[in-house]
Amino acid sequence: MEPRKHYTKEFKLDAISLVLDQGLTIAEAARSLGIRANMLGRWVRENQADTNGQAFRGNGKLTPEQEEVRRLRIEIKQLKLERQILKEAAVFFAKETK
Structure with a gap:
């Protein structure tokens, strides 16, 4: 089993930008970044649900x-x-x- 990968906040925001700003589908963006589509979809939902800038705070914050x-x-x-x-x-x- 591979160790779990951790993605930076910047990477997540860039991936979300591909979907929301550039119009790619979640599947297309995920495929181009080499990540799972369901994970990118979760990131998009978390980002859209965030109202006070607390999405993707990172570990320990x-x-x-x-x-x-x-x-x-x-x-x-x-x-x-x-x-x-x-x-x-x-x-x-x-x-x-x-």
Whole structure:
């Protein structure tokens, strides 16, 4: 099995341009680029559905909403840990005062 190929954002946008701007069919454009037609069709749909420029962000590049969710999850984890430490400290000091 061949390793999965990764295409750059520029390559994808150029391929989409062949279909949308130059009038080639998805099959013709895919054949000329040496890629599968269903993959090019998916790229075209994703590009057309994109309203805020987030299509083909690449690996590791999160949308602002995803970044906020990630940050909040880290904060929640930290707060839970701090709360657990405070509970254990309260139990410890309650035993010391008896």
